[in-house]
Amino acid sequence: MKRIQLSHGGGGQEMNQLINRLFFRHLGNDILLRTEDAAVLECNGSVAMTTDSFTVSPLFFAGGNIGKLAVAGTVNDLAMMGAEPQYLSCSFIIEEGLLLDELEQIVKSMAEELTVSGARIVCGDTKVVPKGCADGLFINTTGIGHIRQPGISARNVCPGDAILISRDIGCHGACLLSARESLRLSSPLQSDCATLWPVIHACIEQNIPIHSLRDATRGGISAVLNEWCEASKVQLSLDEEAIPVSDHVRGVCELFGFDPYDLANEGTFVMAVPTDAADAALAVLKAFSGQAAIVGRAEAATPNKVILNSPWGSRRYLDLPGGELLPRIC
């Protein structure tokens, strides 16, 4: 079993071989293969730019691996701005000793996931650090893409807007938690890790007047919704029963004392649209996931907080999560 050595990051022959035989073979395209200090792109108009470093542990999990996640995660941040994911950079920090086969599997997953949005990796970087100085592999992806629907913003939630969720929440966080606690075998839980550009593209094509859009990654829907309240100065009133949570996720949450609203997602988003566009938006979302739902509405009331309405008529604040959440979920 061949493993990554320090010389694979030294800037010499071995690094050239790794780049040519592994990275270029799977990720190659005419821009990347020019191998200059920087890629040259043609851009005209408003462009979105976003970055994410992925440190997920374990590297492989049910429903994906760090490579799939690194592509989907950055592509999704572009999509959430109404931008078409086009160009990605990709930087690997590899711990000495990583199996070359594992790295290849990860790179293959990246190539596969790129086909979903049509984005391309146009520049890259490889660093190898001595054993013990990193944990297997970290990947940074930074993406840019032209904005196809301008004006989407966390500041644009308006009183009266309907709040939609694209599918059942918490799968990624619950899946990682189970994997680490070795509940792997007993659970059919899969991460929701997925590229969201196709569904967002469909919404844009259908002229859905999206006000706000955010994938609910670290901090889960709690973090997104609280951010919207603060940025848009609205109160969000949610119907707790309408929020889709699978029984498996609910079970993991009960076992470990987590709240599904705080759990990370990697292919699930929250959307705010004017009430009269809510049904049309839901129809598009339902075509991609039967679990999509309208879960609440924005109101002009104060305080600018998220309120959960239980089926029994009680109300509570959904606060920004605090303390040590599950680390290294992305």
Place this chain on the structure above:
Amino acid sequence: MKRIQLSHGGGGQEMNQLINRLFFRHLGNDILLRTEDAAVLECNGSVAMTTDSFTVSPLFFAGGNIGKLAVAGTVNDLAMMGAEPQYLSCSFIIEEGLLLDELEQIVKSMAEELTVSGARIVCGDTKVVPKGCADGLFINTTGIGHIRQPGISARNVCPGDAILISRDIGCHGACLLSARESLRLSSPLQSDCATLWPVIHACIEQNIPIHSLRDATRGGISAVLNEWCEASKVQLSLDEEAIPVSDHVRGVCELFGFDPYDLANEGTFVMAVPTDAADAALAVLKAFSGQAAIVGRAEAATPNKVILNSPWGSRRYLDLPGGELLPRIC
């Protein structure tokens, strides 16, 4: 002494505080402070894009630190394509336990270094990994900027071109090597870590017809020149005596058995220009460093290799460095 905790990367309150009180305070600008999933930029024309992850050890070294390096390194890769550095992303992977004071010092250095080129950090990401899963701090920066002088390429070295070096070589590698071997106190060696946009900008303003340009980072000038030979199908004939190497770097090389041509630089570049522009180019370079020199020429001869001509009339190939070069120099 306050330290980074896992909760600083959790996506909740503590992370928000870290971002607002540290990153935004020093790096804030109107684009970054919009805090959407992605920054929105206006781009029109040819844009260069480049990425680099920095894993340098130690985090602080004579002449800089990982923050200064992370800004200069990515800005330089843009400058080497004739692009004006404009927008940078910045992603931190922080090991739990890092001193907040150290992190702040690093972030301050980034802010300072950005002023040299005028580039801005427009989006970012923060991850915290448990103690033992990273070595202090890794930083990824990815940059984009409009190309001000198109056509610069490793493929454009032409027979007859003069080869210039911007200053004495090997300082960064020698400095890091000394720091790790605890020769720190006995040596005045400083890293050459610096933003190169001002000197490249001056060359563009002076209409220097640059054919090729590359900062000699990992693998040193050996790596750059060998790449040029292969990409441009030329032979490079260098006058060994003309290549500027300081006595300190030479001393470190003799002590540890390194070749100064293989040592990393972080603010030193190699340039190819037509012979009749060589003096004008040298004049611009000399205004920034008295050590700048014309060191050789490109020839149509085969093999397409780098040839070092010694002052005694002997000739040898300068090969691409191989094996375990000094790890984690950038």
